[in-house]
Amino acid sequence: DAGVIQSPRHEVTEMGQEVTLRCKPISGHNSLFWYRQTMMRGLELLIYFNNNVPIDDSGMPEDRFSAKMPNASFSTLKIQPSEPRDSAVYFCASSLEGWGRDGYTFGSGTRLTVV
Amino acid sequence: KQEVTQIPAALSVPEGENLVLNCSFTDSAIYNLQWFRQDPGKGLTSLLLIQSSQREQTSGRLNASLDKSSGRSTLYIAASQPGDSATYLCAVRSVNTGANSKLTFGKGITLSVRP
Numbered sequence: 001d002a003g004v005i006q007s008p009r010h011e012v013t014e015m016g017q018e019v020t021l022r023c024k025p026i027s028g029h030n031s032l033f034w035y036r037q038t039m040m041r042g043l044e045l046l047i048y049f050n051n052n053v054p055i056d057d058s059g060m061p062e063d064r065f066s067a068k069m070p071n072a073s074f075s076t077l078k079i080q081p082s083e084p085r086d087s088a089v090y091f092c093a094s095s096l097e098g099w100g101r102d103g104y105t106f107g108s109g110t111r112l113t114v115v
Numbered sequence: 116k117q118e119v120t121q122i123p124a125a126l127s128v129p130e131g132e133n134l135v136l137n138c139s140f141t142d143s144a145i146y147n148l149q150w151f152r153q154d155p156g157k158g159l160t161s162l163l164l165i166q167s168s169q170r171e172q173t174s175g176r177l178n179a180s181l182d183k184s185s186g187r188s189t190l191y192i193a194a195s196q197p198g199d200s201a202t203y204l205c206a207v208r209s210v211n212t213g214a215n216s217k218l219t220f221g222k223g224i225t226l227s228v229r230p
Contacts, residue, residue, distance in 0.1 A: 033217070033218070042220060042221075042222040042223065043204070043220040045217050045218070045219075048217055056217065091158060091159065093159075093218075102164075103147070103149050103161050103164040104149065104161070104206075104218055105161065106151075106158045106159040106160075106161075107158055108157065108158040109157075109158050111156075
C-alpha cells in the first residue's frame with residue numbers, strides 16, 4: 001500500500017484566497033483524521049470521519065474551515081478565506097477502527113504558507 | 116479531558132548512550148498508546164503501538180513500556196546513534212466515545228544524538 005497520500009506537499013497562497021488540501025487514506029481504513037501542527041500548539045485534531053461521516057469537528061477553528069469526505073478514498077480540507085495565522089503543516093491520518101485497537105498512519109503533510 | 120505531557124522538550128546525548136523518553140497522561144482510561152518519530156519537515160512515522168492490556172512492545176533497539184494505572188509510558192532507545200536524532204511524540208487513544216475515539220498528542224521530545 002502507498003500509505004496515506006496528501007497533496008499538495010507545499011502550498012503558498014495570498015491572504016483571502018481559497019485553499020483546498022487533499023487526502024487519500026489507506027485502502028480499507030474506515031476512519032480519517034485531519035490534524036494541524038504548529039510550533040506553538042503542537043498537533044491539534046481538527047476533524048475526524050468514520051465511514052465517511054464527520055464524527056467530531058470540535059477542533060475546526062472557525063467557519064472558514066470545512067472538510068468533506070465524499071467517499072471512502074478521498075477527503076478534502078478547505079479554508080476560505082485563508083489568513084496568515086492558518087500557516088501550519090496539515091496532516092491527514094487514517095485508521096482501521098476496531099474499538100480503538102488500531103494505530104494511526106499519517107501522511108507526509110501539506111505545508112501551508114499564507115502571505 | 117485527556118492531557119499528554121512529555122518532559123523535557125529537548126534532549127542531547129552522546130552517541131552510544133542508552134536513553135529513556137518519558138510520557139505521562141492524565142486519564143488512565145485508554146485503548147492504546149502510540150509512539151511516533153518525526154524528522155524535521157517530515158510526517159509522523161509510527162514506531163510502537165501498545166494496547167492497554169499490554170505492558171511493553173519492542174522493535175529493534177526500541178522498547179516502549181506502559182503503566183496505565185499511573186498514567187506513564189517510556190520509550191527506551193538502546194545504543195543511540197546520530198540517525199536517531201528526531202522528535203519523538205507520544206499519543207494516547209482515550210476511551211470516551213466508544214470505538215471512534217481520537218488520539219491526543221504530547222508536544223514531543225526533540226532528541227539530538229552527538230557523534
